[in-house]
Amino acid sequence: MRTRWTRSVRALAAAAAVAGAAASAGCGVRPTGVLSAGSLPVAGGRAATIKIYLVKDGALFPTVRPGLPGRPYLALEQLGVPVTAQERLAGLSNSVRPQQIRVTQDQPPGMITVWVDDAGPEGLRPARGSHWPRLALAQVACTAEAIPGVVKGVLLETSAGRPGRARVQLACEDFADLR
Amino acid sequence: MTWPRRFTGLRVRLVAAFTGVALLASVLASGLSYVLLRRVMLQRTQDSVLTQVRDTLAQQIPQQMPPDTEPLLASQLEHALSGPGRSAVAVPVPLDGSAPTPPKVGLDVPVSAEFARRAMREMVFQRIVVKSRPELEGHPYLLVGARVTGYTTTSDEPRRTTPPMVFVSVDLGREAADLRAFTRALVIADAAALLAALLLALLATRGVLRPVRRLGAAARALGAGQLATRVRVRGHDELADLARTYNHSAAALERTVAELRAMEAASRRFVADVSHELRTPLTSMIAMTGVLAEEADGDGGAARLVAEETRRLGLLVEHLIEISRFDAGAAALVLDDVKLAEAVAGTLSARGWTDRVAVQGPGDLFVRADPRRLDVIVANLAGNALKHGAPPVVLRFGAEARGEPGVVVTVTDGGPGIPDDLLGVVFDRFVKAEAARSRSEGSGLGLSIAKENAVLHDGTLEAANGPDGGAVFTLWLPARSDGGDIGDGDDGGEDEDGDGERA
Numbered sequence: 001m002r003t004r005w006t007r008s009v010r011a012l013a014a015a016a017a018v019a020g021a022a023a024s025a026g027c028g029v030r031p032t033g034v035l036s037a038g039s040l041p042v043a044g045g046r047a048a049t050i051k052i053y054l055v056k057d058g059a060l061f062p063t064v065r066p067g068l069p070g071r072p073y074l075a076l077e078q079l080g081v082p083v084t085a086q087e088r089l090a091g092l093s094n095s096v097r098p099q100q101i102r103v104t105q106d107q108p109p110g111m112i113t114v115w116v117d118d119a120g121p122e123g124l125r126p127a128r129g130s131h132w133p134r135l136a137l138a139q140v141a142c143t144a145e146a147i148p149g150v151v152k153g154v155l156l157e158t159s160a161g162r163p164g165r166a167r168v169q170l171a172c173e174d175f176a177d178l179r
Numbered sequence: 180m181t182w183p184r185r186f187t188g189l190r191v192r193l194v195a196a197f198t199g200v201a202l203l204a205s206v207l208a209s210g211l212s213y214v215l216l217r218r219v220m221l222q223r224t225q226d227s228v229l230t231q232v233r234d235t236l237a238q239q240i241p242q243q244m245p246p247d248t249e250p251l252l253a254s255q256l257e258h259a260l261s262g263p264g265r266s267a268v269a270v271p272v273p274l275d276g277s278a279p280t281p282p283k284v285g286l287d288v289p290v291s292a293e294f295a296r297r298a299m300r301e302m303v304f305q306r307i308v309v310k311s312r313p314e315l316e317g318h319p320y321l322l323v324g325a326r327v328t329g330y331t332t333t334s335d336e337p338r339r340t341t342p343p344m345v346f347v348s349v350d351l352g353r354e355a356a357d358l359r360a361f362t363r364a365l366v367i368a369d370a371a372a373l374l375a376a377l378l379l380a381l382l383a384t385r386g387v388l389r390p391v392r393r394l395g396a397a398a399r400a401l402g403a404g405q406l407a408t409r410v411r412v413r414g415h416d417e418l419a420d421l422a423r424t425y426n427h428s429a430a431a432l433e434r435t436v437a438e439l440r441a442m443e444a445a446s447r448r449f450v451a452d453v454s455h456e457l458r459t460p461l462t463s464m465i466a467m468t469g470v471l472a473e474e475a476d477g478d479g480g481a482a483r484l485v486a487e488e489t490r491r492l493g494l495l496v497e498h499l500i501e502i503s504r505f506d507a508g509a510a511a512l513v514l515d516d517v518k519l520a521e522a523v524a525g526t527l528s529a530r531g532w533t534d535r536v537a538v539q540g541p542g543d544l545f546v547r548a549d550p551r552r553l554d555v556i557v558a559n560l561a562g563n564a565l566k567h568g569a570p571p572v573v574l575r576f577g578a579e580a581r582g583e584p585g586v587v588v589t590v591t592d593g594g595p596g597i598p599d600d601l602l603g604v605v606f607d608r609f610v611k612a613e614a615a616r617s618r619s620e621g622s623g624l625g626l627s628i629a630k631e632n633a634v635l636h637d638g639t640l641e642a643a644n645g646p647d648g649g650a651v652f653t654l655w656l657p658a659r660s661d662g663g664d665i666g667d668g669d670d671g672g673e674d675e676d677g678d679g680e681r682a
Contacts, residue, residue: 027213027362029221029306029319029355034294037225037302041233042329043342045241066243068252074245081247085335 050075051146053139054083054092060138060179061092062146073103075143076114095136110151114140119158124168132156137168138175145172190388194380201376202369209365216361220354225304225321228265228349232323233302235259236345240327246339253343257285264350269343272299272326279344286348288320298324298344306351319351390418394425406433451503454496461493491622498624502608505631512549512635519544519576519586526557527574536561540576546586546658552632553656556640559629560590560652568592568650584658585638591651596644605642606630629654 047067052075053060068074080101083094099118106113116124120131137156144154157167239256253269260267268285278299281290288307297303302325309315326344333340393410400408409429412422468486475482504510520542527533546553557574564572572592579587597605604610609623626642633640638656645651 028317028358029217029308029351031308031319032306034291034297034303034305036297037229037304037323037325038233040300040302040326040328041236043240043242043327044237044329045239047241050245065245066241068241068245068248068255069239070255071251074248077251078245078248081339084246084339085333 045069047071050078051143052078053142053146054087055095055135055139056090056092058135058178060135060142060175062142063087063092072149073112073147075147076103076112076140077101079139079143080116094139095133096139097131097136106155110149111153111155112144112150113155113157114144116156116158119166123166124156124158134175135178137170138172138178141170141175142172142179144170189391190384193384193387194377197380197383198373198376201380202373205369205372205376209369213358213361213365217358220357221306221351224349224351224354228321228323228347229302229304232260232325232345232347236325236327240330240342242329243331244340244342246336249339249341249343256343256345260345260347264352265347267345267347269345272341272344274337274341282346286322286346287315287350288322288348290322290324290346294322294324295346298346299326319355321349321351323347323349387418390422394418394422397425397429401429401432406436447503447506450499451507454499454503457496458493458500461489461496464489465493495622495624498622498628501628502624502631505628505635510631510635512552514547515550516545517548517550517553518542519546519588522550522553523557523574523576523588526554527561529554530558530562532561532565535565535570535572537571537573538575539573541578544576544578544586546656548636548656549632552635556629556632556654557588557590559625560588560654563625563652564590564592564594564650568594578658579655581639581655585655586658588654588656589651590654591645592649593647594649596648597642597650602642602644606640 045068047069049064050067052063052065054063055061065075065078071077079094079096080099082098083092097118097120099116101117102115104113104115105111118131120129122128122130122132124130124132124137126132126134126137140156141154144150154170155167156170235256239259240252244252249271253271256269257267266286268282270279270282273279278292278296281292281295283289288309289311294303294305302323304321304323307320307322309318309320324344324346327342330340330342390410390413397408397410406429409426410422412419412426465486468482468489472482472486520538520540523538523540524533527536527538561572561574570593572590574588574590576586576588579585601610606626606629608627610626630640633654633656636656638654640655641653643651643653
């Protein structure tokens with residue numbers, strides 16, 4: 001009798017211990033190893049191509065680059081990066097120096113402001129030694145006007161605060177000689 | 180270690196088993212539902228996060244990227260994938276095929292090198308429980324890592340047109356809190372189930388144990404001799420069967436005992452009847468053979484032998500009648516205050532043993548007893564010692580209390596004592612010390628009658644061997660100085676014509 005009871009008590013204690021261990025170990029959110037969630041997603045973002053005016057043989061030359069979803073003014077921002085190897089092979093170059101370019105939408109609708117970092121020693125004036133020659137200004141003006149919805153004109157501004165013109169209004173038609 | 184009855188009783192064991200089974204069932208059900216719910220809950224969260232990451236990557240990243248827009252895209256992705264309880268970091272994909280450097284900041288949990296390496300090949304996720312940060316100890320997070328495939332880049336400038344990969348950490352604290360609340364609810368439900376099981380078990384065991392107790396009481400009553408005890412049979416279960424079986428057994432036992440008693444009574448009555456029938460002719464024969472022996476010429480050996488044997492036969496018949504009276508329960512006490520010294524002296528002198536038995540005892544000791552039966556006892560003990568023992572035969576008496584005041588009479592002899600095999604049965608009927616001797620002078624009933632007489636007085640009679648070898652018979656009788664009669668006194672002691680006395 002005694003042995004039987006002792007054995008039952010032991011078995012009961014063991015069961016309780018196992019249950020307790022299982023309960024304490026199994027409760028809550030358990031960590032896992034690295035698990036697979038399937039294959040990699042496939043890039044499929046839909047965006048219209050953008051038209052950028054680069055320079056070829058001293059004149060503006062329109063070229064097409066892929067766009068990004070939700071970035072309507074990407075074409076102007078793309079003026080701040082160097083040309084691709086393919087474009088270079090095709091004889092294209094970029095008169096705009098590599099820099100950060102931002103675009104803001106102004107009032108009235110259809111008017112935008114292009115903000116540039118690199119004002120250069122002459123500011124936005126297309127003088128000799130300026131970082132902003134006429135070709136560069138023409139690139140900005142015509143690329144901006146190629147963006148759907150931009151009709152009223154383009155303001156080029158710099159916040160660099162250097163002497164010279166900090167703000168110019170541009171229109172592509174002013175550079176018709178460069179096209 | 181011994182368990183008290185209340186821990187090993189049937190009720191406790193039944194209740195414990197019932198409750199244990201109920202607890203096991205409810206804990207199992209709770210555990211299963213907990214595991215299932217947790218799986219579903221986490222699966223849903225994971226699926227939603229993974230789908231969002233997958234969709235965001237697929238929608239935000241075009242098949243072909245404009246050059247140098249990786250940081251732009253990275254911040255765009257981080258913005259789209261971040262939110263309350265969720266943070267995302269986009270890092271450039273290494274183009275040399277090596278594992279990406281896991282982001283050090285921006286995420287709630289660190290990204291392991293293994294995770295980053297596998298995130299290059301497939302979309303991966305991992306649940307992580309924070310251990311390193313004390314303020315977030317035990318806080319769970321879901322970590323997701325992925326990059327896109329199916330994009331085109333240029334062979335000479337792939338760095339400028341390769342989209343970034345993202346790591347997203349999602350706080351699973353809400354899920355953990357939901358699980359905690361669910362656990363609390365389960366514990367409360369289990370406790371309620373346990374309580375209900377306990378109550379049900381108590382009710383059920385009461386229903387089972389009541390008939391068992393009733394059966395136990397009935398069996399005890401049966402054992403105590405109440406053969407008419409029966410239990411009420413209720414229901415059609417095993418316990419009802421048991422009660423029915425008990426009733427059948429009790430009835431059979433009662434019948435058998437009644438038959439046995441009737442047979443025993445018939446045989447006793449037969450012995451009594453025979454004895455009584457023999458007594459009258461034997462009385463005449465004793466008288467006649469006595470006369471014949473006295474008148475016989477010469478030595479008259481044959482006549483004296485016949486007279487002696489007839490007298491013995493008469494004694495045997497007397498003893499048989501006495502015994503049958505005891506068996507019939509018809510023996511009764513006629514109590515009187517007896518002066519023990521006088522009674523003993525009277526007994527010895529009446530049988531001519533005064534010189535052969537040494538008497539030691541106070542002269543003023545009184546005992547409340549039936550004088551005739553006391554005489555029978557003392558005569559039997561002294562006669563037994565004289566016949567089977569050897570001198571000196573000593574009779575001692577005195578006062579001795581055994582629970583109540585009483586007197587003790589011991590008769591010892593100088594003989595070889597009682598053989599060990601006879602010691603236990605010396606008071607049984609027809610047991611003789613000289614078993615090998617087919618004929619002896621006694622009837623074989625003397626000590627039985629003495630014992631019955633002692634018991635009738637509520638006394639005891641014991642046989643033993645003394646330290647020096649002789650037999651020692653010890654009679655103890657309660658003094659009963661208050662003088663209460665035990666029997667109704669109608670027995671009349673001698674009742675030579677006791678035919679009507681028999682039961």
